[in-house]
Amino acid sequence: MRFCLYLVLTLSAASLQAQTIKLGELNSYKVFPAFLEPYKKGMELALEEINAKGGAGGHKLELVIRDDGGTPGDAVRVAEELIAREKVDLLMGTFASNVGLAVANLANQRKVVFLASEPLTDKLVWEDGNPYTFRLRPSTYMQVAMLIPEAAKLRKKRWALVYPNYEYGQSAAASFKKLLARAQPDVEFVAEQATPLNKIDAGAVTQALADAKPDAIFSALFAVDLQKFVREGNTRRLFAGRPVFNLLAGEPEYLDPLKDETPEGWWVTGYPWKEIDTPAHRRFRDAYRKRWNDYPRAGSVVGYTAVYSAAGAIAKAGGAGADRLIAALKGLQVDMPFATIAYRALDHQSTMGAYIGRLAKKDGQGTMVDWRYVDGASVQPPDAEVRALRKE
Amino acid sequence: MSASAVLLQFLNGLAGASSLFLLASGLSLIFGVTRVVNFAHGSLYMLGMYLAVFLAPRIGFWPALPVTALALAFVGAAAELVVLRRLRHAPELLQLLATFALVLLARDFALWTWGPEDMLGPRPPGLSGAFEVGNGRFPEYDAFLCLLGPSVFVALTLVLRRTRWGVLVRAATEDREMTGALGVNERWLFTGVFAVGAALAGLGGATAIPREPASLGVDLAAIADAFVVVVVGGLGSIPGAFLAALVVGEVKAFCIALGLERLVLGVEFIVMAIVLVGRPWGLLGRPPARAVPRRMDDAGFALDGRERLLASVAAALLLLAPLVASEYSMVLLTEIAVLALFAASLHLLLGPGGMVSFGHAAYFGIGAYAAGILLLKEGWPAWAALAAAPAASFAAAMIAGALCARLSDVYLAMLTLALAQIAWSIAYQWDSLTGGSNGLIGLWPKGALADVHAYYSAALALAGGAILFIWRAVGSPFGFALRASRDSQARAETVGIDVRATQWIAFSAAGLFAGLAGGLYAFSKGSISPESLDVTRSVDGLVMVLLGGVQSLLGPPVGAALLTWLQDMLAREVPYWRAAIGATVLALVLLLPQGVAGLVGRRPQ
Numbered sequence: 001m002r003f004c005l006y007l008v009l010t011l012s013a014a015s016l017q018a019q020t021i022k023l024g025e026l027n028s029y030k031v032f033p034a035f036l037e038p039y040k041k042g043m044e045l046a047l048e049e050i051n052a053k054g055g056a057g058g059h060k061l062e063l064v065i066r067d068d069g070g071t072p073g074d075a076v077r078v079a080e081e082l083i084a085r086e087k088v089d090l091l092m093g094t095f096a097s098n099v100g101l102a103v104a105n106l107a108n109q110r111k112v113v114f115l116a117s118e119p120l121t122d123k124l125v126w127e128d129g130n131p132y133t134f135r136l137r138p139s140t141y142m143q144v145a146m147l148i149p150e151a152a153k154l155r156k157k158r159w160a161l162v163y164p165n166y167e168y169g170q171s172a173a174a175s176f177k178k179l180l181a182r183a184q185p186d187v188e189f190v191a192e193q194a195t196p197l198n199k200i201d202a203g204a205v206t207q208a209l210a211d212a213k214p215d216a217i218f219s220a221l222f223a224v225d226l227q228k229f230v231r232e233g234n235t236r237r238l239f240a241g242r243p244v245f246n247l248l249a250g251e252p253e254y255l256d257p258l259k260d261e262t263p264e265g266w267w268v269t270g271y272p273w274k275e276i277d278t279p280a281h282r283r284f285r286d287a288y289r290k291r292w293n294d295y296p297r298a299g300s301v302v303g304y305t306a307v308y309s310a311a312g313a314i315a316k317a318g319g320a321g322a323d324r325l326i327a328a329l330k331g332l333q334v335d336m337p338f339a340t341i342a343y344r345a346l347d348h349q350s351t352m353g354a355y356i357g358r359l360a361k362k363d364g365q366g367t368m369v370d371w372r373y374v375d376g377a378s379v380q381p382p383d384a385e386v387r388a389l390r391k392e
Numbered sequence: 393m394s395a396s397a398v399l400l401q402f403l404n405g406l407a408g409a410s411s412l413f414l415l416a417s418g419l420s421l422i423f424g425v426t427r428v429v430n431f432a433h434g435s436l437y438m439l440g441m442y443l444a445v446f447l448a449p450r451i452g453f454w455p456a457l458p459v460t461a462l463a464l465a466f467v468g469a470a471a472e473l474v475v476l477r478r479l480r481h482a483p484e485l486l487q488l489l490a491t492f493a494l495v496l497l498a499r500d501f502a503l504w505t506w507g508p509e510d511m512l513g514p515r516p517p518g519l520s521g522a523f524e525v526g527n528g529r530f531p532e533y534d535a536f537l538c539l540l541g542p543s544v545f546v547a548l549t550l551v552l553r554r555t556r557w558g559v560l561v562r563a564a565t566e567d568r569e570m571t572g573a574l575g576v577n578e579r580w581l582f583t584g585v586f587a588v589g590a591a592l593a594g595l596g597g598a599t600a601i602p603r604e605p606a607s608l609g610v611d612l613a614a615i616a617d618a619f620v621v622v623v624v625g626g627l628g629s630i631p632g633a634f635l636a637a638l639v640v641g642e643v644k645a646f647c648i649a650l651g652l653e654r655l656v657l658g659v660e661f662i663v664m665a666i667v668l669v670g671r672p673w674g675l676l677g678r679p680p681a682r683a684v685p686r687r688m689d690d691a692g693f694a695l696d697g698r699e700r701l702l703a704s705v706a707a708a709l710l711l712l713a714p715l716v717a718s719e720y721s722m723v724l725l726t727e728i729a730v731l732a733l734f735a736a737s738l739h740l741l742l743g744p745g746g747m748v749s750f751g752h753a754a755y756f757g758i759g760a761y762a763a764g765i766l767l768l769k770e771g772w773p774a775w776a777a778l779a780a781a782p783a784a785s786f787a788a789a790m791i792a793g794a795l796c797a798r799l800s801d802v803y804l805a806m807l808t809l810a811l812a813q814i815a816w817s818i819a820y821q822w823d824s825l826t827g828g829s830n831g832l833i834g835l836w837p838k839g840a841l842a843d844v845h846a847y848y849s850a851a852l853a854l855a856g857g858a859i860l861f862i863w864r865a866v867g868s869p870f871g872f873a874l875r876a877s878r879d880s881q882a883r884a885e886t887v888g889i890d891v892r893a894t895q896w897i898a899f900s901a902a903g904l905f906a907g908l909a910g911g912l913y914a915f916s917k918g919s920i921s922p923e924s925l926d927v928t929r930s931v932d933g934l935v936m937v938l939l940g941g942v943q944s945l946l947g948p949p950v951g952a953a954l955l956t957w958l959q960d961m962l963a964r965e966v967p968y969w970r971a972a973i974g975a976t977v978l979a980l981v982l983l984l985p986q987g988v989a990g991l992v993g994r995r996p997q
Contacts, residue, residue, distance in 0.1 A: 030969070030970060033507075033608070034509050037508055066963070066964060067969065069959070069963060071921075071923040071928075072917070072919055072920075072921045073913070073917055074959070074963075076918065076919065077723060077724070077727060077917075080719075080720060080723040081723070081724075084723065085719075098829060098921045098922075098923075101919070102831070102833060102918070105833035105834060121830065123830065128833060165653075165654060165821070166828070167828055167829045170828070193648065193653050195653060196656055198607075198609055198613065199613055199656075201404075201408065201645065201648055201656070203404040203408070203531070203603075204401060204405070204408075204644070204648040207397065207401055208648050208651070208653075211394070211649075223510060224609075227510060227512045231515075231603070232531070232603070235520075235521070236522060236529045256509070257509055257510050257511065257605065258512075259512075261512070
């Protein structure tokens, strides 16, 4: 009898060992292909590495990848499909904030863990945070906070702001104003341009900013809007003698298309993939180049780290199951190409940081100089503030 | 603002207006002659940008401009020859559907050919610097654009006034039937006009690349701008397009200059709505020559025995589905039921009403937001919030309908589009009420309806009941009055029908049912965001109705089911799923011009 029980236990343990764990990934691959194709490559590289080493805690991992159509409504349907039909053990992905929030909302309702890899909105882990949702990338607030010390050091009095007119841009501008005014009480914000996403009228905006005669400029523009703004600003000499701070502009996805327009001296957050020479990053970069015959972008690092985070949680939990995964993710440490990061138990935000530095031109290409890594843990508001926001 | 700032912003507006004119003049020309609302015009512009960025480093920037325009002329002519010519005798709306399919194909073609990265063009050789103007600087290239727009305008005017081809184009714009009756070969005229229009779009795209990177989202942004300019100016009027481009360009520039830049999101549509309400045929447009009484084949508006049987079997299967279907099938069928109601409500306007709406999603979205806001912020129970959804949309549609019902054809479509875009820009920016661009989350019904099977049954009952009601209405005296108003206003009035009131009631009722669909949608997703009322959803609604068959009652729900299922399946199985949807839609349009429902129903004679 005892032997039988023993046999049953070993067998079930063995079958548990062999069990494949499914990660359900959904993203707007056809709406933001410039960011998400490298992201997908990063994920696949991580998956191959993990499974080659025997999986996560003995479990083989499988990625089920879906296009979420780029709208919250479609994304919710796709997530339902992953949960109900594919029976995935964990949801991950999403890019735009509204999609990320809608999927987080569904994850909470269906009681499935959701690892939001890309969306930046602060609300995802604060005002609208829920027990099932974790986030990898540094949030809008964190990216702004990384630049504040450098901005405050300049003691510039008159600042102008330009940002895309949607949640990311608005909260970036609001955080920037709040944090800079705290660091430098005499600061004045003399102009503010909230421009339609992807449709900036760069000439008129550049002129309107110049008319306000600012001493310095803060921008949260990216992609198409950034390219238009940089070219107009260069032609009209908006940036001459004016320091500019621009979120995200150092990420290869947004920096590379600027080529010889790259505005030198701008302070940015980003990812100087060529220059970072830590052993962890070198290993990642070499593996990525070998696998894809291409250089890594910021998205590659995010995709790669997201899969390693999921694998880490599964290994720590000893399997799937929402409650076990949540317990495992809280405080989970993950070795990623930049540093060792942890998922905060407090608000489920990872401490992944970003590089800040200044833009420069090298051989007609944009690059970052004077850069340094800023740890995500060092740019958080006090815990009490976070708890109040999460209404816990 | 200083005088120099005003001057500079005026010049900025002028440069923007020139680009707009290049884009819009081609669309206006095409519409004027062929009456095709060419959704793919923005895609031609986008292809022009990509092609010019590709050519500029190889053959030089300046030579790339005419080469791109020429290449796009061939693309436009080919699209006309291969696709639109086959649909010449199909209902006009099918041509719209076909151009929509081309949009999807063009976008994935660009992605496949040129990759995902945005590509900024080179600085134009010889014009890379800037002039000193007042206290500021104005790019030399923008000055070139300021001259290019008017030059093209003058050249087009000369061609239209002084050449035989121009005379034919103007004649066809004025009265297409008469021109054909006088022995003019319409076919080659149409192909030629398409080629010229596409060349202008291509030139517009090519000249934009020093100021704006080629990127995949450009197509839809461009088509919206082009519609506004063409409609404000008056369809088919080149001077009108020029004037409208100037107005829109300057209004936008000065919104930004005066710190009202948040208005930019909706200001062009506000301009369009004001113009259409004040001057229903645009600034320089002329009323259509004469309203020919139409004879639509309405046989499909009464279910025959076979259709009745089919509908009953389908209804029975759908009612029994929760007993056997998996959880995900429930989710998918809920969405299909909701969108079937949305399509049926649009069909009431489109089919029996003869009123084309490009902005029907507004009422869907208003219903969804009303339900969401009342549930979340006022703490209403789900059923009460759901009941408020159609009420809110009905109210909004009554206001919009009062403005729209006096317009006809494309002008009506454009005013509905403008009003929907205004509603969208409000939902997008009113953070405290609508949650802004993120929208609202946490809209889950509590209690019995929290289960997906139960919610499906409730949604099916409500949507199904509403669809049956719409079908009954189409066959009622009111439905006949509506159809009479569509076919001939004069004759309908003679027999004592109040045409304006009938159409207004239909518009409001269609809004009401769309609002119910929106409320059901919000609670099935647990969230609501501005995409629920943007133009993409309006277009999806049109595609559903036309795919299913506009001259039939079964068509719209069948089209809704088909499109939703296609999107769900293709997005999962096919990497280039947009193109796959486009190709499927195109094939269906060409093979089944009566819609999918035409397969089972009686074939109209």
